[in-house]
Structures are given as structure tokens and as C-alpha cells.
Amino acid sequence: MKNKSIIITATVSALLIWVGLVEKSRSIKIDDHAYYRAHLVEQHQHDLAVNQIVLETRYSLKVSYENLSQELQQIKKVYKRLQNIPDFLDDQNTQKLQSILTEGAQSLDQRLFLLEEFKAKNGLLKNSLYHLTFLIDQTKQDKTSSDQLDQVLTELFDKALLYTLNSDEAIAPEVQLKVEELQAYINSDAAKENPNLEDVLAYVQNILDHKPQVDRLTQDLLALPIKQQTRDLSKTYETAYETAVQSSKLFQLAATIWFISMLGGAIYLILTMDQFRKAEQMARTLFEGIDDGFVSVNHQWNITYVNVQAAKTLGKRPDEIVGQSFWTTFPHELGHNLTDYYQQAINQQTVVKFEVEYRKLLWLEFRLYPRKDDLAVFWQDISIRKQAEAQLALSLKITDKALNKAKDECKKAKEANHAKSQFLANMSHELRTPLNAIIGYSELLQEDAADIGQDIFLPELQKIQGAGKHLLSLINNVLDLSKVESGCMEMHLEKFDIMPLLQNVISTMQPLIENNNNILRLQCAEDIGTIYADQVKVRQSLFNLLSNASKFTQGGVITLRAFFTNNHGVSWIHFQVQDTGIGMTPSQLKKIFEAFSQADSSTTRKYGGTGLGLTITKKFIEMMEGEITVESKIGKGTTFSILIPQMVQTFSISSDMSAEAHPLPLPSQPSDLDMDMVRTAEPALNHVTLAHNCVAADVMSA
Template structure:
């Protein structure tokens, strides 16, 4: 026993060579436990990625990537099998983690070299973030980080100093710094934990030694035995008290027995504004507000049931400082030992700020709900009050045009047509604002039903054909035969298509506007609807903003074409409600392509820009438009 204790208390323990080696081994064991599941998860991921690349072998570089990812999955599976058959190999956690990281980085940089896409840097960025969450050793972290940065520079060097590549390189450096910070914090916490565990082992050995000496002393005399038993009781009491105080470091802790305060920690004295010496002997209920004392009496003074250490319920009461001021607290009660006798420990947590924040949040929520209700009520009333006279104006204008149009002078006839046109425009604006308000309040509902897209496209064309012919535009529909029905809200999907095709006609001076339905070639199921025009297009810097309410690309041109800037916003919201996705691609001066993904989870939209994220060339759409 003495030799065992000496081995733990030599100068090399905790901070010198012997302690450092033990600490490093403990850290490596922590890392080793995470290696097998990570290896298995990466193997599954690379199998799926290899299958994906095999599915697109016609594309450049995907054959090599398919072999590379498949080979990586095989290597990882073999490594996982080796770890299972030879558990001793798992003791080299940092080495295994570094090898896995290098394998993942090699795949990432191979994809960069083959595809030339800067976004492939994200794989290396994720690896750098991962090593900060995985490694606990600075040397291995530095090795992987240097390999990652050097590998990226070599793979990306043909593309530098392209601005987008520079952005991803800077992101990689920032990820390295963030990962280093995470590693530092994790290592500090883990080192402290391992040091505490080592110290606990020393304490256990010391206690075993003390018990051994006590046993030998008992044989030497009864007086020595009684003295040693007293020492053991005191050690256990001290350890129990220290442990419970450590559990409540950030809360106030008050020891009491028979309702009288025995002791308190410094945080409790800060809470109640009095020294421990002045608290001792006072009733514990005096720490509470007068109105809460009776309600808390049973919780603080009633005996705990057999086997209970902590009360299940928590009490929220008002506590009283010794200057008379009140503050909100949460209380819990545990049994403990104090000076060899059973006592109670009351744990106090100040929740004043939390309750204040809850009240402010509740008040803000009530105000927001009241404002939303007032806005919705106002819009509903105003839309009704405005639509009623507008319908009358539009109706009488239509009657006059039908019955008296041939007998009116040209100037009065033009006035009448303007009344009709402006009235319909104003009514459309009111409807758009009402729809937007319903969406904002989450009160707009959609009814999913089988929809014939060919018939729906025909309705849209018949509605807008006259407007297109007046501008000399060709309005075409391309719908494959034997098209199956799709589940959607017929009225809302028609509204979306009318907005998209109407915009295309409005902003196209010459050429054509095409409506296409793209299907799954195997089952004939509709996958997406495309609306393409040869109009003025959208500037690259504006493509992200076109779905913002009331946003119009060019205010000077918008005034010439008319509109409120709500059509695309409403269309995207309606698509979201139906489970679809609305995106756009455009080249200024050549035209635009709007895409409604009917099954976004199964097939992404073609091209690099989906749902307005960034700008891209109309490569595929432009070829169709010029054919």
C-alpha cells in the first residue's frame, strides 16, 4: 500500500514527466472512444457519395470521384473492422483521427482539382471545424491544420487570385482559428477533469491507507480504534460537505437544522446582504417574504421521505434581504451532514432577472399580437370597403363599354377604358395586399387536390393571350403527353402562374414567352414548371432581392411597366404553402427563367441558382430560348 501511494505522489505526478504521460494517455483514451463511430459514419457517407457519382458518370470527373469515394469507404470499413478485431489499436486515438482527417481532406481536394468548384472547399472547412471538436492534442491538431491549408493552396492555386476562391480560402483560415479556440477550451476543461480524477485516485489511495493503518491500530488497542473511527467520520463529513457545496457553486447555499441557520456559503451572504455570523441562529423562514413563509414551511421543514435526497418539486418564492428588499428565488432542499449530525441544505437561485425578462417578453408578445390583430382588422375592413365601390365602378364601366362604346367619341371612349383598366389594377392591388396580410398572419390556407397542369396552362394562356398578341409576342405551352395529375391548390397555383407569365409578358418587348412542364421520364410525373421569356432580364446584383415585398428591379423602368412589387413575393409564399419552391435565373438583356419545383426533395432545379440564391448564367434556358 505504501509503495502504491508513493507511485502516485512522486514529484513527476501532475505537471512533470510522469503526470504528463498519464494525462496524455487519458486524453488519448477520450479521443479513441470517438474514432469507431466516426469511421463507420464516414464509410456510410462515402458509399452513398460513390453511388451518387456512379449515377452521374457522364459528367466530367465523376468517374474518378466515384472510384475515389468508393475506395475511401472500403478503407474506412477495413479500418473499422481492424479496430473491432484488435481493440488495442484503438488506444492510438489521435493517430487514427489524423489518418481519417487526411483521407477526408484528400477526397475534398481531389474534388476541387477535378471539378474546379470553389464550394468544394466546404468539405475541408468542415474537417477543420471537426478536428477542433475531436482532437485534444495541439501537435496532432497542428499537423492536420497545416496539411489542410497546404493541400487547399496546392489544389486551388490554378484558380487564385479569383475573388470567390480567395473568399473560401479566408473562410478556411477563419475555420482554423475557430477550431483552435474550441480545442483550447475543450482541452482546458478535459485537463482539469483528468487532473481532478487523478487527485481523486490519490485521495482514494490515501483513504485506503488510512483504513489499513486504522485496522492495524485497532489490533494494538481500543483507544486507537476509537480515534481512527472518529477521524474517518470527520473525513467523510468534510468530503460530503465539500461535494455538495461544489454542486451549488453558483447558487446560494444555507445549512440549517430544526429551522435554525447553521452556516451559509459566500453567495448566500451576497444574496441576503448579511455576514454569516449574523445569519447563524436565525430562523430559516426569516429569509423569505412574510406572505410566502406559510406556503414554504412544509417544503423547508417537513421531513424528507425514506430514501429522498432532493425534493422533486421546486419552490418559487419571494426572498427577503436583511435590508427589507425582496427578490425572486427558486428553492430546493437536500439532506446532508453537518458536524457529524444530519442537517438540511437549502439551495437558493436568484431568478429576478429571469422573471423580469419573462414579463417583458410576455408584454411584447401581447403588444405584437394586438398590433397584428389591429392591422388584420383594418386591412379586412378597408379591403371590403374599397372593393365594394370599385366593383361597381368596374361593372358600370364594362356596361358602358359594351352598350355605349360604339356611340362615344374616341376621347371619351379612351377615358372610359382608363377607368376600367385603373379600376381593375387597383382591385388587383387590394387583393394582393389582402393576400399578403393573410400570409403574414398565417391565416391563408391551401386545399390540395389533383390538378391537370395541361388544362391549367391552357387557362393561363387564354387569360393572357390577348395581352401578348397586342405586344406581338408568341405565347407557347410545352406539356408532355400522358401527363399525370399533381397535388396542389388549383386556385393558388393558377395565381402563381398568372403572376409569372404576366410578368414575363409585361417585361418582354419582342420574342416569346414559354410555359414548360418538365416530367419524370420513367413515370410521367410532373417535376417542375418553367416560365421563360426573352425580355429585359434581371441584373446580377438584384436577383437575390426580387422576392422581397414591394421590391422592383429598376424603379425608373418599373414606373413604365407598372406593378407594385408584390407578385413574386406572394407567388413564393404560395409555393411554400403548397410545399413547392420558386426560384429564378436570369441574364440582363437576354431574358429570365422562373422555376416552380413541384417535388423539391426529389429533384433540385437545374443550374447553380435556386430560390434566388445568387446569380447564374441562363446556359440551359438561353439555349432553349434561342432554339
């Protein structure tokens, strides 16, 4: 009975709300809206008519104000009608309309006052013009009038008429000039007494005095904001009407939705019980069909439901479990031993998950879901997953061992490579000494041959010197690379001017550039400034880039640029070497900085070189905290860009290199490499000695 009263009360309340929404949706009266809009249009038309009548009255000889009075009466009537604002508008928009109407009423009063003054002043102006016309005609008809006087009066009247019917004040001086001519005529001996002439002057002066006042009143009337106020009133009303229409539509939509909700609620009340029974049956079917075990326990810890999978795990039939105590029915491994988990789910009203081994045969994952009236207990057999996890752990252990072994092998390889680089770096003196001897002896023999006139030996001696210098250059490159890789390369930071460095580089490289008929251009500001870096490494890097550009460019242009940029408050110096040579493909660009690598085998055969110059340049630039990039198009040319901080910080060898770099002790006796170098240089030295003896023999015979 109580539920029935609640349903009846809710139904009546819902109906009352629906009726209220329907009434709100029908609040707009179309007739009132049409009348008010028509009054707005009528008001606008009357305002325009008043302005038009004022202009016609001002700039014509018309002096009737009957139409103006009628229009003003109509405006007053319309304003009274506009005060009756439709009641379907909201309060905010109604207040806006009332405010605009109040301002319009004030403007209307101001217009009435100005119109009265306008009629008075305009009447005086037009009356003076009429009397002036009459007096001039009367004077002309007088027999004592002369032609000169008639001409002066005619011109005066024309100027006065033009001045009266025109808003331009520039005509006033012309009228004044004619007045002065008439006054001069009156004062002359030729004039005869005529009282009308004094009256003519008086009326003309009256026109000059009142005409500016009438123009000002006309402008004041036209400048009144009545037209704008009427537009604002129309715009505000249209906005308010649209708002009211939208509100009405919203109420109509709300009424429709409310009605549908009431209808849906009634249907829901009818179908709820049947749906509840079906849902309960569906839930039971679902719980019976899942693979997980499911048990429902009430707050008294009595089992209210158990599915087939749960009964199978417990080894009993479902009818033997339902209604029994949870603690006595469940084995201790799944019940009493896990009391803390069950109490946590009930007390904290939170989902609890845990895993448990049951009878050393199964691994079960429990999920406890506390609900309002009971506790839902689910469990899933995860034995297969546990076996997979154990196998995965074993596999990871084996993988870790293999990975550690690979790391050890990699470390040993790095140590061996580092020892090689360290050894080569320490063998610098032993490798260069025999080559310097060969180059020195060849230079001495060239000088001796030139002195004694044995020029026939000069080509061979120059070949020996060239081969020695080439071999020394290759060894220097290998040793520089080995020093960088072994961590023995040092930096000598200093502050130096950029422009002298570039000029030195250009003067040094100019002969090499001209060998291939190339043109070298420098693009750099004269006052570019200074940098703090390793001057030797910067110069060597530019030498390598320019040498590389000259080698692969024939009859082209090589450009060297230098300029500063600023990035995140740090100043950087850019060096660019651009050529118009053969260019490179994308695949060739990928390995351009690799040691002992060139574009391809054909390039090596045609142009020569070991492929170490760019590698060493890259190492030098990176030591100075910079970077080097390259852009190239096949057949178009190549551009290398070097970016170095203007203030290079002290370079420190990387941790892995410094930790592993242990300089090898120099051997007390010549090593195998020393003996190989001696044996390699021995034929060349024998050749040099033989050439020296031949030269000496020729000298003695001479």
C-alpha cells in the first residue's frame, strides 16, 4: 500500500511538471509579435519622413509645417504603442528595450524643442527673403531707378537667394561684397533718395545673421541618434524574440522528453518484475557456462549459490554445498588458511586477488568481489600459466648467461682493438724516422744534382721524394686515427682570429686547387672575430675538406664560407666547403665517414687516397664538441658543414676509453715492426746511396 501511494504521488507530480512545460512552450503570441514588429517599422518610416521634411523645408522656399506636425504626432503615438512590450520576452531583454525606449523618448523631446526653434528661425529667414524680393521689385519699378542700381540689386538678390538655399558658408563673403556695393551706391552722388534701399540692406543683413543659425539647427536635428536608437530597438527586439523562440523550443523539447520519460517509466514498471526474473535466470546460466569456479556467500558466511565448476573443484554436488557454512564446506587450504583475504574484502569493500596451490596439483587464482548483500568468490585454474612462467624463468636465466658471455667477448675484442691502436700511437717515432731519412736524403741529392748540373737524376729523385712524402702522409693519417681511438690525442685550446686562419688555408691550398683548373672563393666577413679552439685541428680539418673537394672537382668552383649563428644562447661558428664536383649518391653518403672507405672501388682507382681524411676530420670536430654534416647530389656537387662552439670546453676522453687506455711500455730492443720498417726502407736507402755515388762519380769525371 505504501509503494502504491508513492507511485501515485510520483505520477501526479510528473503530470504537473509536464503541463507546466507545455504551457511554457506555448507562451509566444504570434499576433503580439507581428504588431510590435509593425510598430518598429512604422517608427522607422516616420523618423525618415521627419528628416526628409526638415531638409525640404530648409532648402526650398516652402514654409508650410503641416506635414511635419502630422509626422510628429504619429511618432508620439507609435512610441506609446512601443511601450507595450510583449510579455513573452524575458526580464533581461525587457529591461534592455525599456532602456532604449527611455533614451528614444529623451531624443524625441529634444527633437520637438529643436523643431520649434527651427521653424521660428527658418520662418524669419524665408520671410526676409520674401520681403527682399518685394522691395527689389518695387525699387526697380520706380522711375528714379537707374540701370546700375538695377544690376546691383539683381546680383544682390541672386547671391542672397543662393546663400539662403545652400549650406555652403563660402558664399557669405560674396553676399557681403554685394551689400558693400549697394551701400557704396547709396552714398554716391548719383543715388537719389529711396527708403526701400535701406530696408533692402536690413533684410539682407537679417539673412546673413539667421542663415548660419538655421543650418546649425538643421544639422542638430539630423544628428540626433533617433535613427540609430530605432535600429538598436529593432535589433534588440529581434534578438529577444529569437531567445524567446529558442526557450519555447527547449520547453517543447523538454515536455516531449518528459512525456517520453513518463511513458518509459510506466512501461519499465510493468516490465521490471518480468525482466528481473529473466535476468536472474540468465545470470545463473552464465555462471554455469563459465570455466571459472563461482560461489556466492552472504554476510552470515552461508553459501547461497555455487556453479558446476566450483562444485567439481570441491568434489561435491551443488545441492550438497548450497546452504552450508563457507568455513566448514571449503578445505582449509582455500578457507581458514586464507581468512585474512576474505576479511579484507568485506571490511575494505575492495576487490582482492591472490594465488594459492591446492593439494600440490593445482594452482588457483582467487578474485573476491564484495557486494551489498554478499561476497562473490571466483577462482580460475592457472596451472598451465605457472608452468609456462617457470619455463620462461629458466629460459631467461640461460639467455642472461649467454648475454654475459657475449659481453665478455665484446669487451675482450674492444680491449684488443684498443691495444692495437695504443701500440700504433706509441710507434710514431719508429715509423716516421726511416721515412724522414729517405725524404731528407732525396732532397739533398736533388740539391747536389742541381748544383753539379746532373738534371737527368732529378725526375727519379723527385719520384723518391714524392713516394716518401705520400707514404709519410698515409702513416700520419693512420697514426692520427690510432691516437684518437686510443685516447692519446690531445687538444691545445687557444684564442685565435678566424680570418688569418682562413687566409693561411687558402694560400696553402691554392696550388692544389689550381692543379685541376678549379676556382677557390672565400665568403666571410672581414671582422668575423675570434674563437677559442684547437687551431691546428681546425686548420687540418679545412685542409682535408678542401683537398677532398679539389680531388673530385675538375674545372669547377670551390667555395669556403664562415659565419656565426646563435642557438639557445650559445654562439657557434659555421665552416662550409662547397664544390661543383661529381657528387655522391645516398648510399655513398652513408659510409663517407667510415675509416679506409671511399665512395666505391672505381673512385679509389681513379682518384686514389686511403679514405682516412674525412674520418680524422670527423674525430677532430667531435673532440671540439662540434659536428660535421654533408649534403650531396650526384653530378651537382657536395657541401660539407662544420659546426664548432665559439668557446670550446676542455675535452675529456670518454669513460670507456679512458678506463681501458693503458699505454704500452716502449720495448728496450727493436720490435718486429721496427725491423720490418728497416727492411722496407733498406732498398730505398740503397737506391739513394747508389744515386749519390753516381752523381759523385760524374763530378769526378767532369
